[in-house]
Amino acid sequence: MLDLNAIEHAIIIGFLIYVVLCSGSYLVLNIIAFDSLRHYLRQQRTHETEALYTGLEPPISVIVPAYNEGTTIIASLRSILQLNYPNLEIVVVNDGSSDNTLDVMKSYFEMEEFPEAPRISVPCEKIRGVYLSRRIDGLRLIDKENGGKADAINAGINLSRSPLFCCIDADSVLEPSALLRVVQPFLSNSDVIATGGTIRVANGCKVKNGHLISRGLPKNPLALFQLVEYLRAFLFGRIGWSRIRGLLIISGAFGVFKKQAVIQAGGYAKDTIGEDMELILRMYRILNKAGIKHRVEFIPDPVCWTEVPESLKVFASQRKRWHRGLSESLYVNRDLMFSKGSGVVGWVSYPFFILFEWLSPFVELAGYLFTAYLLIMGKVSPIDSAIVFGFAVMLSMVLSVVSFLLDEITFPGTTRIRGILAMLFVSFLECFGYRQLNMLYKIQGAYAWFANKKHEWGTMTRSGSWQN
Amino acid sequence: MNLYQSVTSYLQDKPDFLSYAVWGIVVMVILVLLALVYIFVFRVGFLISSFRRRRVEAEWNDVFRYLRTGEEPESYPPISRGEKPIFLEYWLENRELANEKFGVMLDELARRTRLDKTIVQILDPGKFEIMPSKIWLQGIAIAAIEFVDTEETREALLEMTNSENLFLVVQACTVSAKLRVKGYEKEIIQTMFRFPSDAPEIFARVSQAGGSDVLHFLQPFLDRMPHHTVMNFISLAEESHDDSLVPILLHRLQRTQQQEEIAAIVRTLGQFEFPGLREAIIPYLEHPNLYVRIQAARAMGQVGQPDDIEKLKPLLSSSEWWLRYRTAQAICKLSKNEWQKLEALRASLQDEYAKDIIQHAYEEMDWCST
Numbered sequence: 073m074l075d076l077n078a079i080e081h082a083i084i085i086g087f088l089i090y091v092v093l094c095s096g097s098y099l100v101l102n103i104i105a106f107d108s109l110r111h112y113l114r115q116q117r118t119h120e121t122e123a124l125y126t127g128l129e130p131p132i133s134v135i136v137p138a139y140n141e142g143t144t145i146i147a148s149l150r151s152i153l154q155l156n157y158p159n160l161e162i163v164v165v166n167d168g169s170s171d172n173t174l175d176v177m178k179s180y181f182e183m184e185e186f187p188e189a190p191r192i193s194v195p196c197e198k199i200r201g202v203y204l205s206r207r208i209d210g211l212r213l214i215d216k217e218n219g220g221k222a223d224a225i226n227a228g229i230n231l232s233r234s235p236l237f238c239c240i241d242a243d244s245v246l247e248p249s250a251l252l253r254v255v256q257p258f259l260s261n262s263d264v265i266a267t268g269g270t271i272r273v274a275n276g277c278k279v280k281n282g283h284l285i286s287r288g289l290p291k292n293p294l295a296l297f298q299l300v301e302y303l304r305a306f307l308f309g310r311i312g313w314s315r316i317r318g319l320l321i322i323s324g325a326f327g328v329f330k331k332q333a334v335i336q337a338g339g340y341a342k343d344t345i346g347e348d349m350e351l352i353l354r355m356y357r358i359l360n361k362a363g364i365k366h367r368v369e370f371i372p373d374p375v376c377w378t379e380v381p382e383s384l385k386v387f388a389s390q391r392k393r394w395h396r397g398l399s400e401s402l403y404v405n406r407d408l409m410f411s412k413g414s415g416v417v418g419w420v421s422y423p424f425f426i427l428f429e430w431l432s433p434f435v436e437l438a439g440y441l442f443t444a445y446l447l448i449m450g451k452v453s454p455i456d457s458a459i460v461f462g463f464a465v466m467l468s469m470v471l472s473v474v475s476f477l478l479d480e481i482t483f484p485g486t487t488r489i490r491g492i493l494a495m496l497f498v499s500f501l502e503c504f505g506y507r508q509l510n511m512l513y514k515i516q517g518a519y520a521w522f523a524n525k526k527h528e529w530g531t532m533t534r535s536g537s538w539q540n
Numbered sequence: 541m542n543l544y545q546s547v548t549s550y551l552q553d554k555p556d557f558l559s560y561a562v563w564g565i566v567v568m569v570i571l572v573l574l575a576l577v578y579i580f581v582f583r584v585g586f587l588i589s590s591f592r593r594r595r596v597e598a599e600w601n602d603v604f605r606y607l608r609t610g611e612e613p614e615s616y617p618p619i620s621r622g623e624k625p626i627f628l629e630y631w632l633e634n635r636e637l638a639n640e641k642f643g644v645m646l647d648e649l650a651r652r653t654r655l656d657k658t659i660v661q662i663l664d665p666g667k668f669e670i671m672p673s674k675i676w677l678q679g680i681a682i683a684a685i686e687f688v689d690t691e692e693t694r695e696a697l698l699e700m701t702n703s704e705n706l707f708l709v710v711q712a713c714t715v716s717a718k719l720r721v722k723g724y725e726k727e728i729i730q731t732m733f734r735f736p737s738d739a740p741e742i743f744a745r746v747s748q749a750g751g752s753d754v755l756h757f758l759q760p761f762l763d764r765m766p767h768h769t770v771m772n773f774i775s776l777a778e779e780s781h782d783d784s785l786v787p788i789l790l791h792r793l794q795r796t797q798q799q800e801e802i803a804a805i806v807r808t809l810g811q812f813e814f815p816g817l818r819e820a821i822i823p824y825l826e827h828p829n830l831y832v833r834i835q836a837a838r839a840m841g842q843v844g845q846p847d848d849i850e851k852l853k854p855l856l857s858s859s860e861w862w863l864r865y866r867t868a869q870a871i872c873k874l875s876k877n878e879w880q881k882l883e884a885l886r887a888s889l890q891d892e893y894a895k896d897i898i899q900h901a902y903e904e905m906d907w908c909s910t
Contacts, residue, residue: 191859234862476575489580
């Protein structure tokens with residue numbers, strides 16, 4: 073007969089091993105990120121990017137997919153036009169918007185129809201027209217039938233003229249030197265197929281004429297929680313992964329890709345939710361199979377500012393979508409795991425993402441339920457469970473504080489002390505509600521993927537309050 | 541009973557992992573506090589220097605305004621010993637942007653305020669330790685030597701090339717190259733070998749400051765230099781417009797296998813008028829790398845002859861827009877943008893993309909010329 077105490081003990085040990093492995097991995101990523109950032113900043117000090125490569129930068133097409141972005145598209149394009157980069161082409165793709173996006177673009181930038189025969193390299197919905205701006209050199213607008221973000225980017229790829237393309241969300245604002253910096257890995261290593269940069273939360277900041285004029289903390293508590301989360305994800309997660317050549321995600325909000333490699337991989341997949349991660353995984357898988365050398369890099373200081381959801385409904389939809397996307401991407405590209413020649417990506421990052429990203433909400437939920445069971449059965453005291461919970465809270469706070477430190481090192485003096493203390497308080501508070509909500513949405517996302525439910529995109533309500 | 545005793549007595553009959561969790565919490569609280577203290581100290585230093593800086597700026601703004609108009613102010617505010625480094629930084633910012641007249645006035649001000657002494661003192665850490673960010677301050681002092689050029693400052697500058705800090709060494713080498721300080725060549729070469737992994741950056745900074753002279757004395761080392769360094773060499777050779785560097789570039793073009801280097805050299809060669817360049821570039825129109833072909837097509841527009849149009853024609857049908865575009869531009873240049881010739885060429889083409897791009901390039905050049 074099974075001994076219940078022994079089973080309970082084994083479960084506790086199992087949870088502990090999971091927590092130790094998970095926090096140990098994050099700690100290692102932290103250390104790698106620290107070292108990587110130190111190395112990067114040291115190099116930057118003696119490296120004059122703009123002067124060194126003047127005229128040698130490869131041309132880039134900036135693809136801006138826009139669906140019902142009539143209120144923000146002009147401000148976004150103004151920001152893109154401030155970019156300090158030679159050989160820049162901007163391709164705005166109107167993905168069958170039902171609002172006035174097309175009219176706003178046509179009248180503001182004096183767009184005129186410019187018939188052009190596209191080379192269809194990746195599948196996309198029917199293109200209704202191509203427009204050229206009389207006002208801004210190198211600005212083109214593609215009007216196409218609605219097919220989703222991935223389809224819009226595919227259309228942009230088909231009509232883009234440069235060997236590299238950059239994806240920017242229409243509601244994002246870029247730092248002027250962001251492209252110059254993010255393109256550096258392509259110049260120094262011909263194996264690079266994609267690069268990404270840091271994404272920061274724009275809620276609470278002020279933007280005028282495409283320029284960020286003041287930084288600030290969002291007033292909305294949900295946005296504040298996400299701010300801390302973004303800092304953690306970008307300032308040590310991605311830097312650390314990039315250093316060990318195991319980066320699996322380039323954010324859809326800001327990334328530069330080698331067009332040929334993307335075409336070779338078949339372009340953006342229309343039937344997946346997390347198209348940005350899926351593309352990177354597919355590129356890894358296909359290029360690895362074809363024996364083509366490839367690498368994906370992350371540059372810490374090019375900053376792209378983006379608005380995060382402030383309402384719980386939009387936030388829930390976003391998180392469910394992300395976890396569903398993660399599930400789909402990992403499943404579709406499962407051949408990559410432990411495959412020959414897949415290196416750190418196949419042998420470390422992929423299993424890590426399954427164990428500590430995909431599985432974590434389930435383990436967390438199981439942990440809460442098991443603790444409740446032990447409490448009800450009187451097998452642990454409330455103080456004991458509070459100690460274990462306190463350990464988890466402190467672990468999360470340490471990771472947050474390390475990201476604040478990295479932020480201070482990368483962008484010294486930009487966040488006020490008051491802001492840092494507020495973020496510290498938020499990183500404490502997030503363990504009481506926000507984290508659990510996130511966990512539930514993630515589980516719902518994974519369930520939706522498992523049950524193959526049709527996904528509703530929902531509407532991202534842009535407050536636009538940070539843009540003028 | 542204190543907190544420690546109550547915690548240990550509580551944990552006495554509990555499982556081991558609970559004790560680990562408690563001590564883990566304690567360690568993590570300490571870590572969080574230490575990180576906060578670090579950020580706080582960092583920030584206090586930042587605030588103090590901002591405050592001092594604002595005060596110096598407020599006191600000296602009027603003086604600088606007078607000097608900018610070429611007039612002498614009625615009086616000069618006193619500068620305390622502690623404020624001298626901040627004054628130096630403020631002075632340097634103005635000096636770097638000053639026109640000739642204002643520059644002369646600022647140099648005179650530097651003599652009056654004995655900035656040379658301040659610089660020498662800052663570069664001698666034993667004598668002058670004011671700010672926590674000494675390296676940053678020393679960097680400013682080194683940059684200021686470009687304008688406060690005396691025997692003493694030159695001596696301090698050469699000493700700084702032996703510093704252990706890479707940032708300061710690069711700064712010192714850069715200013716030495718600008719001022720052509722006696723023996724700077726030896727110092728630069730030594731520095732590059734002392735910091736081999738940072739040689740590309742050192743090279744880039746120094747040669748930007750020293751121009752083609754530096755490129756010449758580094759030429760014997762070119763084949764032993766890493767890829768980045770050579771890229772910088774090429775880019776600087778292009779900026780220098782120095783014909784005498786062409787043989788070095790041609791020599792490198794024959795030896796290198798790096799495609800980025802080949803593309804950059806081909807592009808650079810297109811900027812020069814030098815015998816034999818056309819023949820050297822033609823083979824690269826068929827190079828397997830796209831960037832090389834783009835640069836070769838572009839360069840042919842500058843160094844080619846009308847006969848070369850036939851060699852460029854196949855590239856007009858490439859699937860890459862940029863290659864078609866650069867080729868079309870080159871063809872337009874080689875046919876002196878005469879529409880009759882281009883129209884005849886266009887009619888002879890089968891490919892619709894080739895026809896389209898020729899028209900595009902012609903219209904663009906025609907528009908630019910009007």
